[in-house]
Amino acid sequence: MDVPHLSDPWAGHQRGSTEYRRLLAALFCAGVATFAQLYSPQSVLPLIAADLNTGAANAALMVSAATAGLAVGVIPWSMAADRIGRVRAMSMSVTAATLLGLLVPFAPSYELLLAGRFVEGLLIGGVPAIAIAYLSEEIHSDHAARAAGMYVAGTTVGGLLGRLVAGPIGEVAGWRIGVLSVAALCGAGALGFVRLAPLPRGYDPARERSHTAGVLHKLATNLRSPRQLALFAQAFLLMGGFVAMYNFLGFRLVAAPFHLPQTLVSLVFLAYLAGTWASSRAGAEATRFGRKRVLLASIATMIAGVTITLSDNVFVVLAGLVIGTAGFFGAHAIASGWTGREATVGKAQASSLYNLFYYGGSSVIGWLGGVVFDAAGWTAVTLTIVVLAGVAAASALALLRRD
Structure with a gap:
């Protein structure tokens, strides 16, 4: 059970302790189980476009539908975590999402595929909505930035595995079997989280049951903070540009002048190791x-x-992808961890708002990048990403204090 023990002041697990290692291992497993299935269609988007007879933008909706569902789900999941506990809510999220992920690839129509992916995203949302709050409450503040970086590194491994598995299998057996194979792997990650996650000691859900009216206040407080808004801008702009880069680079590489086969295109996701x-x-x-x-x-x-x-x-091109990936994940690791540290109240709500903007950017810009690509090609997509990143840097420079 998710029962904390708060009789003594709690400073957090120290780096190197058994509970510290178990917590990071559990979050690593959760990252694999969620991010692998969230992004597994990305490596087979050209196959999806050909099979469903759609353009790049419509094929990319297979990714955007799931990230939109995740964006919608993060705040309700943070509220659930306040009431039933961090570990219990995350366990429910990762388990339900994995079970649904085994069914979605076999939806008989494009519309049902998108609907299924949206619901899958809703269920997945419990992990990113809660993970940073759980981590920041359980890890000693001296080690919180390092621990947040390790958690984000784990999510990159999940995203990489999903893409590497789905791509080659999809070329041989069809994209649906490729995506299904990833969902099966996610089951092991879900089990790992449930078995490894330490019981939380830094938060008492019983206190929140008598203060549910405070949720809106916590959300509003974080949304009124200029520094938090600057961090949310990093999430929306940088994640949107990053997803657009990976969504549509594959379309460029299978076309002239490269003419790469799908299996080799899938291997470009090894650049994710730079993000790790x-x-x-x-x-x-x-x-x-x-x-x-x-x-x-x-x-x-x-x-x-x-x-x-x-x-x-x-x-x-591949060298640029590695460099761009390293830059994005470095920025994300800092901004996501900083959000929890900056929150004076409502750490879970601050984390959820960050994820709302993060996956909102993935959904909106990830799709709009396809519109730009279909209309004007890769150069226009690149220019769009550079402009978005420039705006993110300007907001950080102007609004964030040195920390």
Whole structure:
């Protein structure tokens, strides 16, 4: 059961302790179970477009529908977590999402596929909505930035596995079987979270049952903070640009002048390993140089990487993808962890708002990038991403304090 023990002041688990390691391992498993199935269609979007006879933008709705559902679900999940406890809510989320993920690929029509993906996103939302709040309440504040970076690194591994598994299997057996295979793998991740997650000690859900009217106040307080709004802007703008980059680079690589097969295109997602490294590295560097400096440096790295993908040399394009991926995940690791630290009240609601903007950007810009791509090609998509990242950097520079 999700029963805390708050008789003594709780400072959080220290780095290196057994509970610290179990918590990060549990969140790693949850990240695999959720992010693998969330993004598994991304590596087979050209196959989906061909099978369903749609353009790039409509195929990308397979990703956007799920991230839209996640964006809608994060605040209700944060409210549920306040009432029933962090671990219990996350366990329900990851288990239900995995079970539904086994059914969605076999929806008989495009409309039902999108509806199923939307509901899948709603269920998935419990993990990102709660994870950072759970982590920030359970880990000692001296190690929170590093732990947040490690959690984001785990989510990159989940996203990478989903894409690497779905792509090659999809080319051989069809995209539906590719996506189904990922959902089956997610079952192991869900089980790992349920078995490993330590019982929370930093939050008492019983207190919140008598203060449910405070939820709106917590949301409003975070939305009134200029610094929180700047962090939410990072989530919307950077995530939107990042998803657009990965959604439509595959369409470019299977066409002239590259003409790469789908299996090789799927391997470009190995660039996610740069994000795994950058996430954990950014958290560590933030303790040395401050969050703001590392955030701005990460955004600059993302802009440089995206610009490099304009090359017609496939190896240069892949190098740009690696650099851009490292920059994005470094920025995300800093901004997501900073959101919980910045919240004076309602850490779960602050985390949920961050995720609302994060996945809202994924849904909206991830789809609009396809409209831009269909109309004007990859150069226009690249310019769009650079502009979005520039606006994110400007807001961070103007509104965020050195920390």
